[in-house]
Amino acid sequence: MSSKIRFQLSTMMFLEFFVWGAWFVTMGTYLLQPSGAGGLGVKGIQVGEAYLSQSLGAVIAPFIVGLIADRFFSAQRILGVLHLVGAVLLWGASVAASFTGFYLLILVYMILFMPTLALTNSIALRQMTDPKKEFPFIRVLGTVGWIVAGLIIGFLHWEGSHQLNLTFKMAAVASLVLGFQSFTLPDTLPLKKNVKVSVSELLGLDAIKLLKNRDYLVFFIASMAICIPTAFYYNFTNPFLNEVGMTAAAAKQTIGQFLEVVFMLLMPFFFKKLGVKKMLGLGMLAWAIRYICFAYGYESSGLFWLLFVGIAIHGVCYDYFFVTGQIYTDNKAGQAFQSAAQGLITLGTYGVGMLIGYVISGPIVDHWQLADGSHDWKTIWLIPAGIAAVVLVFFMAAFREKKTDSALPESI
CATH class of the missing domain: 1.20.1250.20 (MFS general substrate transporter like domains)
Structure with a gap:
């Protein structure tokens, strides 16, 4: 793998998990904080509903990857489109005035985001000659991205100052960057294009x-x-x-x-x-x-x-x-x-x-x-x-x- 591709894949992994960690960890705190203190003032049951969007995304993700990415379009292009749309949804969530509006945006966002976890792995692995040795050093940048997002939130005191809506805006900007960067990644063509497979296999x-x-x-x-x-x-x-x-x-x-x-x-x-x-x-x-x-x-x-x-x-x-x-x-x-x-x-x-x-x-x-x-x-x-x-x-x-x-x- 060339140094250029290694840098591209490492940046992709860093941004992928930075986007997720930037808002996911503190979303419950944001939702529970009173509306007059920077939050939405909901109950615990609404917090559970918001996080439930991850599970719904996980259920739908295999269909998006299996039925679309594996058969019709290059993985990096789908990744780019999903993150560009995701940036708009995250920014919308940061200014949503009600839980209903917030929840609908996050639900759609997670349905689009969860497939990107498989897409980033696929893009990275397809560029490697020895995945067993190369992949861990690329994937660890994802953990670093999650850590950096948390450290930024702590350094800027967004929790204590009731400004957790800014976490969604930070994630939106990072998602926008990753969306555009995705189109510069090495081409990752669909593996099953023009290949007949059974419905159960799909x-x-x-x-x-x-x-x-x-x-x-x-x-x-x-x-x-x-x-x-x-x-x-x-x-x-x-x-x-x-x-x-x-x-x-x-x-x-x-x-x-x-x-x-x-x-x-x-x-x-x-x-x-x-x-x-x-x-x-x-x-x-x-x-x-x-x-x-x-x-x-x-x-x-x-x-x-x-x-x-x-x-x-x-x-x-x-x-x-x-x-x-x-x-x-x-x-x-x-x-x-x-x-x-x-x-x-x-x-x-x-x-x-x-x-x-x-x-x-x-x-x-x-x-x-x-x-x-x-x-x-x-x-x-x-x-x-x-x-x-x-x-x-x-x-x-x-x-x-x-x-x-x-x-x-x-x-x-």
């Missing part, structure tokens, strides 16, 4: 055959179920941290992304030592521990450090369950329908699982709102901790590991 339905395997079915159910408590984190962590008095919360949340890189580097060692079952169990356990840290970390200034523990173990929560699950899925699917299998697990987790989590988390937060407008966060966080613990017990009791399940691909 929709990724062939991967459903995996669910006939008892252990994979147990894993699939556990994956969906663990995403129910996961949704609580994305919805309400930033509002929670701001409410309990953490300054520049969005910036401090990037600690999780910094350490995610470290945990990812340690992952091959733990994978070989523990195997797939214990790795998946460790990831589920980390979600329960994270929420227990949140439940007790704010009650006393002497335990405030627990909040940072809950933030810092993001790499274990995410990498050791979701990435391990992707490896396990690859090993089970084989080369016959690897892409369809990854689409299936994405649909089950980011689609169905988180959708349920987004639906139930809002009413739970509203139920434990106190008379002064604050919340009983101890009770709120113990609920997803309990759900994660139940899923962990179910998985460890029902899942049976085979030696072939723990085969480690060279790309990790």
